[in-house]
Amino acid sequence: MRILVIGAYWDAQGHISCSTARALKVLGHDVSTFDYVGFRDRWSDKLRNRLNARLHARGWKVLGCRVRELLERVRDWKPELVLALRAETISPDTWRCIKKTSVLANWCQDDPFQWGAQIPEPRVFDYFFVFDPFYIPLLRDAGARNVDFLPCAADADVYRPLSLSSAEREVLGSDLCFVGTWYQCRQVILESLLEFNLAIWGSSWKLPLMRPWNPLRRAYRGRACGHEVVKIYNAARIVLNIHHPQSRSAMNMRTYEACAAGAFQLVDDKAELRSQFAVGEDIVAYRDVQDLKRLARYYLAHPDEARHIAQSGRRRVLAEHTYVHRMKAMFAAMRDGIR
Structure with a gap:
């Protein structure tokens, strides 16, 4: 099957698109990719595409340069399936043009209704897959058809155990590490963990940390x-995963990636x-901050148990959670039809 994958290739989503x-391709399909954001001029393209989507929602017919390129790609390459990975800045009118010749599917690994990344018209897709089943009834209420739960995944070719040098472990190592974007809910939890050798990595931390009284x-x-990131997971004794509030009942990609890297999570x-x-055998879950601190102390004191769980x-x-599993x-x- 000829499949066009439309995704972002420059930020944290880049590896989702590539994976x-x-x-x-592993499953034998003929695959082409399209970057709906645009690498060389990503910020202006992103702003233009989002404005374009807003204008389309209000009845204006405006096409940005990335949209023209996309329509030309579809016309010339003639994919049987177009798989969008969120692709929130592409307007419904553009999707309708593509739908004349291709089946449309969307796999969204974020809240499809969040401000700034909202999917403008979910019902335009023939199939809509979402990372958390919480959003399925909301998508159906928005008119989406054939909605199903498709969890996040890990690329085992990327996230794997590594042999790190002593210098790398010195720079990247920690007792507890957190990799992710700053949010206030995460700030509160991480502040409670300063008794440990804690390392925080990620974006959007610069402004909050400019405050001289910020303990983190x-x-x-x-x-x-x-x-x-793979090296950081390998260097940490414990990888901490604090979900964004958009993960109502299911897990983010970090859950699968840290495990694939061989980290204790x-x-x-x-x-x-x-x-x-299998909670307690494959991964360890905490209920609240006090439970988190208790578990961190226990597994730092029992590294063999942590290593066994990580393996x-x-x-x-x-065995169950790679991108190949998800595409299957x-x-x-x-094939079976989604209600």
């Missing part, structure tokens, strides 16, 4: 992306966690 395309300033190590408990992992978690992800599930859902 999805690789998985489809000494724990912040800087931005991290790509292969460096402490994650805030979610309703879907036990349907995908089991990696085996689980390789997506095609099975399309």
